[in-house]
Each structure stands twice: as C-alpha cells, then as structure tokens.
Amino acid sequence: MTIPRFASAFRSRRAALATGAAAALGILMSAMPAAAQDKPIKVGMTTDLTGIAAAYARSQVNGVQLAIDQLNASGGLLGRKLELLVRDSQLKPDLGTSHTRDLITRENVDFLIGPDGSAVGMTVSAVAKQYKKVVMMTIPNTPRLTTETFHPYVFTVVPSGLMEARAMAEAIGPGNKRIAFIGGDYEAAHQGLKYFKDWLAKVNPSAQVVGEAWPKLGEPDYSSYITSLMSSKPDVIFSYLWGADLIGFVKQGKPYGVFDKTKVASLVFLDDMKALGSEMPDGLIAQMRAPFFAIEGDRMTKFVEQYRAKYNDYPADWAIMGYEGLQILAQSIKQANSLESDAIVKAVEQVKYDGLRGPISFRAIDHQGTVGSYIGTVTKSDKYPFKTLTHVKYVPAEKIWPTPAEIEQARAAVK
Structure with missing residues (x-):
C-alpha cells in the first residue's frame, strides 16, 4: 500500500x-x-550646434525637446515615451550624412527632425530617402528639398527660399527701382537672389538689381562689400545675410551711414535682434519666419509662457518651428496608430494641425506646409528687452509658393 x-x-x-x-x-x-512597449520612440536630429548657426540650432533643439517633454508628461505616443537623440553636423554636409546614417542604422531612430543649414538638409534628406525614414524639416529652406530632390518621406514647416524671396520682392515695393544685393556665398543665397529677380520682374518690372556682393560665410570684414554696394546708389539693399554674418554687416555698416543713406531689407531672426540690442537699426525692413511677438492667439501666448518657464528665454523662430514640426509628427503618428514610415507619410499628408502660427497642412505634390512669411519694420519695444517689428504683414503660403507646373518643370530639368 x-x-x-x-x-x-x-x-x-x-x-x-x-x-x-x-x-x-x-x-x-x-x-x-509590455517590455517592448517600454522601449522609447527615438527621434533623431542632425543639426548644426557648431558654427555661425549654433544659436539657431540650440533654439531648435529646445523647441523639439519642449514638445517631447509635454508629450511624455501626457503619456507619450502609442503608450511609449519619446527620446531625442541629437548629433552636431557643424554645418558640414558630410557629417550630416554620416550622423544621420548612424542615427538610423545604429540608434534605430523611428523618425527624423531638423536639421539647420540647407546644405546639411539636402544630405539628411538623401539619407532619409535611402532608408525610408520620415524627416520633418524645421529650418532648411532650399527649394530643392521640395522640388528637384523631393521624395515621399520629406516634409517641411518652413517657407522655402523661393517663397521668402517672392515675399521680399513684393515688400520692397514699386517705389524702389535700384536694388543692391548682399548674401553669403552659398546655395540658399544664390537661389534666393534668382527667385527674387524672377518675382521682381513680375511685381516691379521697372526695378533692377544694380549690384551684388557675395562674402563667404563667416566673413570678418565687410568694408569692401559695403563700399561697393553703396557706390551703386541703391534705393534698397536686399540682404540675405543671417546670424553672425548679419550682425557683422550691421555693426560695420553703421559707420558708413548705410542705414541712414538707404533702406535695407533683410532676413532677421530673434537671435539677431537679441545679439544686436540697441544697435539693431530702426526702420530696417525685416522678414521673419515665426515672430512670436507678432502672432496673436492663446496658443502662442501659452507656448511663450511654457518656453520661458523651461528655458528662461523667449522662443526664436527655430524653437517655434521645431516645436510645431514635432507636434505635427506626433499628431500624425497617433492618427496612423503606427510608426511605420509609409503609414506616417499618409497621415501627415492628411493632417490638419492647429499650430502656433495658425492652421498647417501639407500639399501632396511637394509636402510644403502652409506656412507663410512675416514682414515688418524694426522698431524699439517697450515690452521686450530687444527690438521687435511694427506694421507686420503676413504673406500666406498660397500667394508665394510655386505652382504645380513650376514644380514639375524644376523636377523635369534634373531628370
């Protein structure tokens, strides 16, 4: 038993x-x-934290990071937190290529945002195309991104150089017949002048460009360029300088009486206004991409408060576009309920984002966002510790972006 x-x-x-x-x-x-869900959604950013665009890139990173922090605080995306991985391309296209490829192949990022300079933007876009990764451009604005080298995975929340040049040609006005130009000797500036001339012939056919100056990026001495421009007796000097180059031109131009003897119209960003302070010339015709002080609405007011609380600073154009670019991708991923690139593409193409600058959507033909250009006149501000703009006019994207026929023509020319 x-x-x-x-x-x-x-x-x-x-x-x-x-x-x-x-x-x-x-x-x-x-x-x-559940363990798989604990893995973060990785956002890759190649941007130019070294060089004359460093302040822009830092602001861009801040805007993207603020968007990520807010999303993570509300539960993340698809039940997962987001993580930002940043690489410094130093305004060098070869580094843009290698860093972006590393982010995709070694870090396994889910999508890309950025970068800063247009030349680096071209290389980032090429790598994104190769690996079929969605990239949201938030600063580069060479028109080639949406025309000649366009592919389904690239989107932009920046008015292209073509759009800005057209807006500036209209802003300068029919009363100005003699226009001189100064711009850094790089792709975006050369394209900017070309598109400016083309549009000027349409909106102000009696005007002509009477002088051109092409200093290298980072030029320390503008004296010869200034004297050459002034000798052409312009009604307006159109500047395609930015960052440290614009600051150098303004400071060196004042002793020559440039801003007293003629009008000057230029790309201007908050970083430039803060850096120049009281030296920023009153009356300068300034073109901006996202001037927070000129955009009304509760969304922008709240964003400025949140940005200042986190960074103890005011948001530059780059921070605003970086923030909007990330939020658009997040909204699209939620809509697609997927991180698969083609699903995200379809969702972004259909998105209607109520952004800081107003409603943003994207054209199917070129994935250009419906973002326009702000142009006003520099003036002293009683509210902020830097000069701002008065009489700001918004030129909508639909008025200045290329027609589908122009886009197809540009693409056909490189086939």
Whole structure:
C-alpha cells in the first residue's frame, strides 16, 4: 500500500511543478510585449550646434525637446515615451550624412527632425530617402528639398527660399527701382537672389538689381562689400545675410551711414535682434519666419509662457518651428496608430494641425506646409528687452509658393 501512495504523491508533485513552470512561462510571455512597449520612440536630429548657426540650432533643439517633454508628461505616443537623440553636423554636409546614417542604422531612430543649414538638409534628406525614414524639416529652406530632390518621406514647416524671396520682392515695393544685393556665398543665397529677380520682374518690372556682393560665410570684414554696394546708389539693399554674418554687416555698416543713406531689407531672426540690442537699426525692413511677438492667439501666448518657464528665454523662430514640426509628427503618428514610415507619410499628408502660427497642412505634390512669411519694420519695444517689428504683414503660403507646373518643370530639368 505504501508504494502506490508514494508514486501517486510523486506524480502529483511533478504535475504541480509542471503547472507552476507553465504559469511562470505564461507570465514571462505576457510580460514581453509590455517590455517592448517600454522601449522609447527615438527621434533623431542632425543639426548644426557648431558654427555661425549654433544659436539657431540650440533654439531648435529646445523647441523639439519642449514638445517631447509635454508629450511624455501626457503619456507619450502609442503608450511609449519619446527620446531625442541629437548629433552636431557643424554645418558640414558630410557629417550630416554620416550622423544621420548612424542615427538610423545604429540608434534605430523611428523618425527624423531638423536639421539647420540647407546644405546639411539636402544630405539628411538623401539619407532619409535611402532608408525610408520620415524627416520633418524645421529650418532648411532650399527649394530643392521640395522640388528637384523631393521624395515621399520629406516634409517641411518652413517657407522655402523661393517663397521668402517672392515675399521680399513684393515688400520692397514699386517705389524702389535700384536694388543692391548682399548674401553669403552659398546655395540658399544664390537661389534666393534668382527667385527674387524672377518675382521682381513680375511685381516691379521697372526695378533692377544694380549690384551684388557675395562674402563667404563667416566673413570678418565687410568694408569692401559695403563700399561697393553703396557706390551703386541703391534705393534698397536686399540682404540675405543671417546670424553672425548679419550682425557683422550691421555693426560695420553703421559707420558708413548705410542705414541712414538707404533702406535695407533683410532676413532677421530673434537671435539677431537679441545679439544686436540697441544697435539693431530702426526702420530696417525685416522678414521673419515665426515672430512670436507678432502672432496673436492663446496658443502662442501659452507656448511663450511654457518656453520661458523651461528655458528662461523667449522662443526664436527655430524653437517655434521645431516645436510645431514635432507636434505635427506626433499628431500624425497617433492618427496612423503606427510608426511605420509609409503609414506616417499618409497621415501627415492628411493632417490638419492647429499650430502656433495658425492652421498647417501639407500639399501632396511637394509636402510644403502652409506656412507663410512675416514682414515688418524694426522698431524699439517697450515690452521686450530687444527690438521687435511694427506694421507686420503676413504673406500666406498660397500667394508665394510655386505652382504645380513650376514644380514639375524644376523636377523635369534634373531628370
């Protein structure tokens, strides 16, 4: 009688152990999807934290990070937190290529945002195309991104250089016939002048460009360029300088009386206004992409408060566009309920984002966002510790972006 009872007890214990092991395995298996969900959604950014655009890039990173922090605080995306991985391309296209490829192949980022300079933007876009990763451009604005080298995975929340040049040609006005130009000797500036001339012939056909100056990026001495421009006796000097180059031109131009003797129209950003302070010339015709002080509405007011609370600073154009670009991608991912690139593309193409600058959507033909250009006149501000703009006019994207026929023509020319 003892032996059968022992055998029965052994069998019972073995069954219990098997049941326990199966239960443990079941727990482990059920935990695996949750563990996968704990992995962050990785956002890759190649941008130019070194060089004359460094302040722009830092502001851009801040705007993107603020958007990520807010999303994470509300639960993240698809049940997962977001993580930003940043690489410094130093305004060098080759670094833009290698860093972006590394972010995709080694870091396994889910999508890309940025970068800063247009030349780097071209290389980032090329890598994104190769690996079929969605990239949201928030600063580069060479028209080639949406025309000649366009691919389905690139989107932009920046008015292109073509759009800005057209807006500036209209802003300068028919009363100014002699226009001189100064711009850094790089792709975006050369394209900017071309598109400016083309549009000027349409809106002010009696005007002509009477002088051109092409200093290298980072030029320390503008004296020869200033004297050459002034000798052409312009009604207006159109500047395509920015950052440290614009600051150098303004400071060196004042002793020559440039801003007293002629009008000057230029790309201007908050970083420039803060850096120049009281030296920023009153009356300068300034073109901006996202001047927070000129955009009304509760969304912008709240954003400025949040940005200042986190960074103790005012948001520059770059911070605003970076923030909007990330939020648009987040809204699209939620809509697609997927991180698969083609699904995100379809969702962004259909998105209607109520942004800081107003409603933003994207054209199917070029993925250009419906973002226009702000142009006003520099004046002293009683509210802010830097000069701002008065009489600001918003030129909508639909008025200045290229027609579908122009886009197809540009693409056909490079085939």
